[in-house]
Amino acid sequence: MRRTIIALLFLTMTNAIAQEKSAPKAAGNVSAPKVIYKYRQYEKFDLGSMEIKGSIVAPGDLSVKERSRRTFSRDLYDRDNFNMEVIEDIRNLR
Amino acid sequence: MKKILMIITFIMSSKALADIKSATELYKQPQSLKRDREMALELFKSKYFFSSLAFAKNYIAGAKDLDPEFEAVIEKLMVKTGTMSFSYMDRKILKKHLSSPTLALAYGIRMSQLKNWEESNRALSNVPDNHKFASEARMLQGAALNMLLKDNEAVQMYKRCTKVSQTIEQDAEKEKLGRYYAIIKESCFIHLARIEYRNGNYEQAKELYRAIPKTSYRFPFILMEKAWNAYQREDYNRSLGVLVAYKSPLMTSYFFPEAEVLRALSYFRLCLWEDSMVTIENYYKRYKAQSDVLRELLLKHKNSHTYFLKMAFAPIEETEKMHPYVRNMMTQIRKKIKFSIDLVAYKKAQNELKFIQNLPTSKLRNLMEGELKETLKWRTTHLNHYIKKQMFDFVNEIHKFSYEMFNIKLEILARKRDLVWDNKQLISDRSRGSHENLKRESDEHFYDFRGEFWADELGDYSFGLKSNCEKVRVGASK
Numbered sequence: 001m002r003r004t005i006i007a008l009l010f011l012t013m014t015n016a017i018a019q020e021k022s023a024p025k026a027a028g029n030v031s032a033p034k035v036i037y038k039y040r041q042y043e044k045f046d047l048g049s050m051e052i053k054g055s056i057v058a059p060g061d062l063s064v065k066e067r068s069r070r071t072f073s074r075d076l077y078d079r080d081n082f083n084m085e086v087i088e089d090i091r092n093l094r
Numbered sequence: 095m096k097k098i099l100m101i102i103t104f105i106m107s108s109k110a111l112a113d114i115k116s117a118t119e120l121y122k123q124p125q126s127l128k129r130d131r132e133m134a135l136e137l138f139k140s141k142y143f144f145s146s147l148a149f150a151k152n153y154i155a156g157a158k159d160l161d162p163e164f165e166a167v168i169e170k171l172m173v174k175t176g177t178m179s180f181s182y183m184d185r186k187i188l189k190k191h192l193s194s195p196t197l198a199l200a201y202g203i204r205m206s207q208l209k210n211w212e213e214s215n216r217a218l219s220n221v222p223d224n225h226k227f228a229s230e231a232r233m234l235q236g237a238a239l240n241m242l243l244k245d246n247e248a249v250q251m252y253k254r255c256t257k258v259s260q261t262i263e264q265d266a267e268k269e270k271l272g273r274y275y276a277i278i279k280e281s282c283f284i285h286l287a288r289i290e291y292r293n294g295n296y297e298q299a300k301e302l303y304r305a306i307p308k309t310s311y312r313f314p315f316i317l318m319e320k321a322w323n324a325y326q327r328e329d330y331n332r333s334l335g336v337l338v339a340y341k342s343p344l345m346t347s348y349f350f351p352e353a354e355v356l357r358a359l360s361y362f363r364l365c366l367w368e369d370s371m372v373t374i375e376n377y378y379k380r381y382k383a384q385s386d387v388l389r390e391l392l393l394k395h396k397n398s399h400t401y402f403l404k405m406a407f408a409p410i411e412e413t414e415k416m417h418p419y420v421r422n423m424m425t426q427i428r429k430k431i432k433f434s435i436d437l438v439a440y441k442k443a444q445n446e447l448k449f450i451q452n453l454p455t456s457k458l459r460n461l462m463e464g465e466l467k468e469t470l471k472w473r474t475t476h477l478n479h480y481i482k483k484q485m486f487d488f489v490n491e492i493h494k495f496s497y498e499m500f501n502i503k504l505e506i507l508a509r510k511r512d513l514v515w516d517n518k519q520l521i522s523d524r525s526r527g528s529h530e531n532l533k534r535e536s537d538e539h540f541y542d543f544r545g546e547f548w549a550d551e552l553g554d555y556s557f558g559l560k561s562n563c564e565k566v567r568v569g570a571s572k
Binding site for chain 2: 074076080082083089093094
């Protein structure tokens with residue numbers, strides 16, 4: 001008897017799950033409306049007529065600060081003295 | 095002719111043989127300071143100068159002070175065998191005998207080689223102005239004071255040097271000796287100019303350089319300094335004109351890589367960038383080849399103690415066969431006073447060895463032969479090293495200036511880029527040579543260069559280039 005009740009319960013549960021899985025598909029086919037989005041093809045903004053209300057707390061106009069271009073100058077060869085030649089001269093004595 | 099030479103040789107050798115007999119007898123006495131002194135004097139009289147040196151050095155090491163007779167002998171020995179015979183002696187021994195002008199000079203030279211300028215100056219003050227070595231001593235002292243930046247004292251010392259050298263030059267019996275003192279006199283003059291240059295007194299330096307005659311041995315070497323002096327005065331046309339002298343056929347054996355750098359710099363300062371670039375390219379072409387030849391030679395024989403000296407003795411045709419650069423390099427080295435004097439002494443030592451080897455066998459003869467062989471071995475290494483070092487220095491100089499040239503090239507490229515950024519260009523008027531651009535004193539010359547060099551004009555050329563440094567908007571130039 002107990003075994004019969006368990007087998008019946010098992011069968012009832014599997015059936016319920018099977019029905020639940022197939023339910024949304026069946027519902028969609030019947031009632032989901034098709035949404036079509038449309039955009040406006042041309043829109044005009046008149047920026048000149050637009051107004052912004054408030055008080056100015058930053059410099060008046062938009063500006064780009066010019067940065068001076070860096071130039072690299074190399075230390076070119078120069079002669080401060082002839083000390084090496086002085087030493088060479090005294091080594092050249094007899 | 096052959097017979098006369100043989101007779102002279104026979105007379106000389108028989109005289110030497112006679113004199114060595116008394117030295118041989120003397121040598122039999124027990125070793126003492128007195129015997130060393132006598133041996134030195136005896137061998138000196140026999141003209142065995144290098145053999146005499148060994149006994150003289152023994153005596154100097156042991157003696158408390160030196161008597162005038164011995165002083166006169168070592169003075170002559172220094173002239174005959176070179177300063178290096180004494181300057182490489184133990185420093186403590188030399189310092190003990192600073193009252194001897196000869197040894198004071200030897201010690202002063204050694205100290206200057208070690209760049210101990212104070213000590214060198216102090217030692218050399220023991221050489222009086224009326225001494226044979228006064229010229230060398232005053233010049234060395236001037237250089238020492240110069241290095242110590244004691245300019246006023248250095249100037250006074252160089253003036254003393256020119257005065258003393260002139261007196262000795264006038265009294266010199268031999269022409270070669272007179273020329274030697276003339277070179278010292280001119281060197282002291284040049285050193286005075288260098289002091290002015292270092293202190294930025296370019297006008298005074300110019301006057302001092304002009305006092306050197308064109309016939310002087312020093313003249314080719316000071317052209318570079320004259321050109322630098324003109325460059326510092328911003329007289330780039332004069333600088334270029336002076337440097338053009340190095341292109342004359344009279345100066346083909348002189349190499350001055352620095353002259354090319356100065357040429358490129360002078361063009362650069364005149365904003366003649368293309369001329370600078372051509373100079374740089376020519377430098378690489380000319381000096382790379384020289385550097386490669388010398389480098390190969392040096393690397394091949396760097397461990398040899400004789401190869402380079404043999405090259406110095408070889409006839410010019412042989413070095414020419416190796417490479418014209420090698421021949422020119424050897425010509426330059428042979429012209430160095432120190433080297434030519436040391437080479438003469440070396441040959442004298444070789445001759446003396448031949449004489450000794452012809453003497454009858456004795457203890458003294460064996461000793462003299464052994465000593466002289468050692469001396470010759472040491473001098474061979476020394477002279478060989480001298481030539482090798484000159485070549486190494488030259489190769490290093492080429493590489494150093496190659497870097498400087500590269501720097502100038504980079505700077506030109508940077509300036510060209512700046513012009514593009516600013517949308518500008520140089521005025522670039524190519525009709526640039528004119529007498530109007532010349533700067534000259536009333537007594538300075540200007541010669542038109544017509545593809546020929548004249549010896550009396552060398553060093554007096556000046557270019558007449560107009561500065562191209564004016565910048566104009568692109569398209570605005572003529």
